[in-house]
Amino acid sequence: MEADRLNSPSTSVINLEVLGHQLQFSQDPNSKHLGTTVWDASVVFVKYLEKNCRKGRFCPSKLKGKRVIELGAGCGVAGFGMALLGCNVITTDQIEVLPLLKRNVEWNTSRISQMNPGSDLLGSIQAVELDWGNEDHIKAVAPPFDYIIGTDVVYAEHLLEPLLQTIFALSGPKTTILVMFSLSMFSLTFFCWTRITADNTIILL
Secondary structure (H helix, E strand, O other): OOOOOOOOOOOOEEEEEEOOEEEEEEOOOOOOOHHHOOOHHHHHHHHHHHHHOOOHHHOHHHHOOOEEEEOOOOOOHHHHHHHOOOOEEEEEEOOOOHHHHHHHHHHHHHHHHHHOOOOOOOOEEEEEEOOOOOHHHHHHOOOOOOEEEEEOOOOOHHHHHHHHHHHHHHOOOOOEEEEEOOOOHHHHHHHHHHHHHOOOEEEEO
């Protein structure tokens, strides 16, 4: 059974408020590729940032200039949450998803700039191809990163190992890993693996 989606099969554009900014994300919910849909976890992730950005590790003064990479970015919602807190974000996904992801990055970056001329509240955000486990793709994004984020990236058992390999390859001693997912057998397996094999700060949301 297919997981519930945020919207109907006829919804090609999703309007979302992300940290006080009205953004627009194109999607293709009828595509066979899971990455072309805005999933609930990405929306919950930015709401989590909104709730926790006034103080602590997620306040803009502490995040400004931090390097962030988003794995399995899909439509790019979570990446924009971090970029709007001042981070320099690389959103990544497979080549089939990249045109949609780039369109959302370009459209919303332009929209934010137009609505806030002269403001430096947006860090930076770009979209690049990254297949989990691909050493050339990993090297091209120049790890390590301060933060690695992913939402609803734990959905198939055969992808757990390349996902973990990629996370560790992108990490340094001070990397914080933020992963948000729906509770499932695969997410529980991911939780166990990360607890056993990682020395980094891991926040499972």
